[in-house]
Amino acid sequence: MNCRSYSRVTKSVAASSSQLLYIKILKPKLWGKNLIVFAPPLLEFSINQESMGGSLLAFILLCLTSSSFYILNDIVDIEFDRQHSIKCQRPIAAGLISIPTALTIALFLLALGELIAWRFDPKVGIFLSIYAALQVAYNLGIKRMIILDIGFVAASFVIRAYLGAEASEVPLSPWFAVYIAMLAMFLAIEKRKAALNNLQIIESAGDDILTITPFYSYSFLNRMECATTTITILTYGLWSSGPKLQGASTSWMLITLPFIFYGLFRYQLISEPQGFVSYRDLKLRQHPGKILFQDKGIFFTVMSWIISCLGILWLKHQGLIN
Numbered sequence: 573m574n575c576r577s578y579s580r581v582t583k584s585v586a587a588s589s590s591q592l593l594y595i596k597i598l599k600p601k602l603w604g605k606n607l608i609v610f611a612p613p614l615l616e617f618s619i620n621q622e623s624m625g626g627s628l629l630a631f632i633l634l635c636l637t638s639s640s641f642y643i644l645n646d647i648v649d650i651e652f653d654r655q656h657s658i659k660c661q662r663p664i665a666a667g668l669i670s671i672p673t674a675l676t677i678a679l680f681l682l683a684l685g686e687l688i689a690w691r692f693d694p695k696v697g698i699f700l701s702i703y704a705a706l707q708v709a710y711n712l713g714i715k716r717m718i719i720l721d722i723g724f725v726a727a728s729f730v731i732r733a734y735l736g737a738e739a740s741e742v743p744l745s746p747w748f749a750v751y752i753a754m755l756a757m758f759l760a761i762e763k764r765k766a767a768l769n770n771l772q773i774i775e776s777a778g779d780d781i782l783t784i785t786p787f788y789s790y791s792f793l794n795r796m797e798c799a800t801t802t803i804t805i806l807t808y809g810l811w812s813s814g815p816k817l818q819g820a821s822t823s824w825m826l827i828t829l830p831f832i833f834y835g836l837f838r839y840q841l842i843s844e845p846q847g848f849v850s851y852r853d854l855k856l857r858q859h860p861g862k863i864l865f866q867d868k869g870i871f872f873t874v875m876s877w878i879i880s881c882l883g884i885l886w887l888k889h890q891g892l893i894n
Contacts, residue, residue, distance in 0.1 A: 593663040597646065597674060598639040606634040608729060608752065609736025612744045616821055617885035623740040629692060630739035633700055634732060636685035641707040643678035647671055648711065692739070699735040703728060718787045722760045722796075729756040747811035747819050754804040758836065761800060762843045765793045769843075801836055808832050822888045831877040838869045 609630040613623035646653065646664045653665035663669045682704065690697030710724045730753045737744035768790055814823030842863060864870055887893045 593668050594677070597643050597663050597669060597677070599642045600635075600639075602638065602642065603631075603635045605729070606631050606638065606732060608732045609634065609739065611733055611748070611752075612737040612742040613740045615748070615881065615885070616742050617882075617889050618740070618742045623742055626739035626741060627736050629688075630696065630736045633685045633689050633696070633739075634703070634735065636681045637700060637704055638707070640678040640680075640682035640685070641704075641711060643674050643681075645711050647674055647678070695738045696735060699731055699738055703731045703735065706731065722757055722764075725760045726753040726756040729753065745811055745819050747807050747817065751804060751807040751811055754800055754807055758797070758800045758804055758839075761793055761796050762839055764788055765790070765797065766843045768793065797840065801840070804836060805829075805832060822884060822893060824884045824888070824893050825881065827884065828877055828880045831873050831880065835870060835873040835877070838867070838873065839863070842867060842870075 610624075610627045613619060613627055643664070646662055649659075650665050650671070653659035653662055656665075659665060664671065664674050686697065686700060686704070689700040706724055706728050710721070710728075714724050715721050730749055733744055733749060733752050768788060809826070809829055810817055811819040812823070812825035812829055813819050814825070815821060816823075819825075864874060884893070
C-alpha cells in the first residue's frame with residue numbers, strides 16, 4: 573500500500589488511541605541504545621544500590637533526552653515523512669498530533685532531563701548536554717554528511733557510556749570506550765551497506781539512512797568495514813588483557829574474545845547481498861536490534877558473551893581467579 577500523499581493516511585493509524593499515539597512518538601523501541609549506561613558497573617562487577625541506581629537514573633535521563641529529539645526530528649522531517657509509504661503513518665506526519673503539541677512535549681522532556689541531570693551531578697549534566705548538542709548537530713545536517721554521520725553515531729554511544737560511568741561513579745576503561753565507538757561505527761557501516769544493497773528494492777523516499785546511501789560506494793564501505801573490524805577486535809583485546817593495560821579487572825576476560833570475533837563476522841555475513849537469503853524482509857538487515865533477536869547465531873553469541881563475562885567477574889569476586 574502506497575501512502576504518497578498526506579490525505580491517504582491509513583485507517584488503522586487514525587483509529588489508534590490518543591494514549592498510544594503519545595507513547596509512539598517517544599519511540600520507546602529505540603531506548604535499548606541507552607542500556608550501554610549499565611556497562612561500567614556491570615563490567616566492574618560493582619553491583620550495588622548506589623551504582624545501579626545511578627545507572628538507572630542515567631538510562632532514564634537518556635530516554636527523556638533521546639525521545640525529545642525523536643519528536644523534534646519528526647517535526648523537522650514532517651513533509652518528508654508525508655511522502656513516505658510507511659513514515660506517513662507516524663502520528664505527527666499523519667496530523668494526529670499537532671506540531672505545537674509535539675514541540676511542547678519535546679521541549680518539556682529535554683528541559684526535564686537537563687534539570688534532573690544538573691541537580692543530581694553537574695558532571696552528569698555536562699555529559700547529557702554534550703549528548704544533546706550532538707543530537708542537535710546530527711539532526712540539523714550531519715546525518716546527511718558522508719563519514720561524519722557515522723562518526724557522530726559512534727560519538728553518541730561513547731557519551732552515553734561515559735554518562736553512565738559518571739552517574740554510577742564507576743570508571744570506564746579508555747580501551748572499552750574506544751571499543752564502544754568502533755562497534756557503533758561497525759554497526760552504522762553495516763546498516764548503510766545493507767541499505768545500499770537493497771537500494772533498488774526498498775522504497776527509499778524519506779528514509780534518513782537511505783537518503784545518504786547513494787553517496788557511499790560498496791567498495792568504500794567495505795574498506796571502512798575492514799578497518800573498523802580490525803580496530804574493534806584490537807581494542808577489545810587490549811581491554812580484555814586486564815588491569816596492566818588499564819583494561820578489565822581481570823585478564824581472564826580474554827576468554828570472551830572469540831565471541832567478539834564470531835559476532836562481528838556473523839554480522840558481516842548477514843549484511844552481504846547473498847549472505848543470508850533466509851530473511852524475506854530485506855530491510856531487516858538495516859536494523860541491528862531486529863537482527864539481534866531474529867538471528868539465532870547473533871543472539872546466542874551475545875548471550876554467551878554476557879554469561880561468560882558475568883561468570884568470570886563472579887569468580888574473581890569470590891577470589892577464585894585473579
